Amino acid sequence: MPKTLFEKIWDNHTVKIVDDSNTVLYVDRHLIHEVTSPQAFSGIEKRGLKVFRPQQTIATADHNVPTLNQHLPIQEELSRLQVEALIKNCKNHNIELYGLGHKFQGIVHVIGPELGITQPGMTIVCGDSHTSTHGAFGAIAFGIGTSEVEMVFASQTIFQTKPKLMRINIDGKLNFGVLSKDIILYIISKISASGATSYAVEYSGSAIRNLSMEARMTICNMSIEMGARCGLIAPDEITFDYLKGREFAPKFDEWEKSITNWKKLFSDDDAKFDKEINIDASEIKSMITYGTNPGMGISINEIIPSDSAMNSSEKSSFNKALKYMGLQSGAPIKGLKIDFVFIGSCTNSRMEDLRLVANFVKGKKKAENVEVWIVPGSKQVEKQAIEEGIDKIFSDAGFQLRQPGCSACLGMNEDKIPAGKYCISTSNRNFEGRQGAGARTLLASPLTAAAAAITGYVTDVTELLN
């Protein structure tokens, strides 16, 4: 029987089918961080258990960490205690920790792929919704709650309901200046912030095939922003080239054997999806969000929509969002004055993102009214940026290159956007208060963010590109 990519991996990890809607699924890799793991460690300890398969568990500290002066103790007491709890728990349970000061430290969804921990055909879970990122390698990867982290600690398995399957085909040539971030913001704007809830989404088509691994990760990362359980892209030569030689990628004979297996990971021609969506790549322009969920996006040259076609409850939520953002229906978004630019997060903080921004800003200066934070996704990205001299380009432009962490994506560590201020952000969520209480977030691609950093307002980057 023909199978989808998702079904091939799912079936290969099914330990037990409990009933029609419940499967016990084996977990190949469990990634953990300081915020969603402490209660799970306490949970198994209360039951007198040890982590069942510690060698399949990898830890890092990312959400709470400062992005300046990482050599000093964490100033904020609760953050420090949470990071210390992770260190203690990893030690007690024999789990490898890439904590502050380690050369592999970084955002959990950046380091998994860059170390070759993430591989095609795997099941990967983490107590973080952006675990969907790892699906870019042709893996089933999804975010879980802390009770589920505890399940995986105890048994290396997880109780799951098989999601429905959706395929989004994007064919054709992308417009000049359009990045993968624009693709995913466009998709979410079309199908809404809940349009893929209870689905696993496979992205395919020529526009996806032509993307780098970094760009594919950006797309899979934001699958959760339309509610999807996970996002996947079938592995190909681009995937294999990316993985080859990475720290924990298979080596020698194992590599050859792995490639043979990975090449079987694609959706068969006649495989059935519950839903298919076709998108012409040439429709997609540079995108930006104007509201308080990632589905509230438009292309930069569009005006902010009106509530006229909405029902009453949609209307009130829509107007609540515009009020929070200080924006008006019918007004252009282009030209809106910006206070902060944040280039970072598990969505867009990889080497390719930093290079793209550096190429664009080389020889330019930031606008006086903006503060610009560039936060690399990992120590390895930071090191590479310095080796390539990108740090100089940023400092000449007046941008601040900080140290790795989740930073201003989530208003949990010291990096917060002040109330009422506008921030163009390459992160994944524009929820109320996400970047700090009262902060106003506009999600966009690294190029669109960089363009705003230079002009000081929302800008169509293609007008500045040669």
Place this chain on the structure above:
Amino acid sequence: MQPVKIIQSTFVPLSVENIDTDQIIPARFLKATTKDGFGKNLFRDWRYENNDESKPNLNFVLNQSQFKGSILVAGKNFGCGSSREHAAWSILDFGFKAVVSSFFADIFKNNALNNGVLPITVTEDFLQKIFQQNNLSTLTINLEEQTISIDATLENEKFEINSYKKNCLLNGYDDIDFLLSLKNEIEIFESTHN
């Protein structure tokens, strides 16, 4: 986990769509290493003006004393966004035993079920009927029968719930005991899995 069978209560109406878990509990309150005490920061930034606990926002339903009860009723796509289970913990700690909406995000739904908070999905029509009730009106959720009723009008609806999870909730079981009982099967699976 406490067994759940029937919940009968007045409800707190929160007619906003796409309530994400950052609204339920903002990230800056996720720094605890235990599950306790999150209720005081439930909907923190909607409850207080300018992040100031001495200035409750009187337009927000949790600050309006006429609205009480152990059922929260909210607009569609409740619990979207971050996977933080702290959202379920804060709802439970505040005193809610069930959340009713016309649509739930997947991860929140699982987190709620794993903490004995019932996520009850109703039709959009039925949700709007609940919102039209006054503050003294009660709802009855019967887990065994999988029904939710508006007691004043006797209007009711069936709701769906995962059969395994239903059994766990009725008996107060959690998944880990079950998964631990499969240890042999898991080890056999591992021996052939590559």
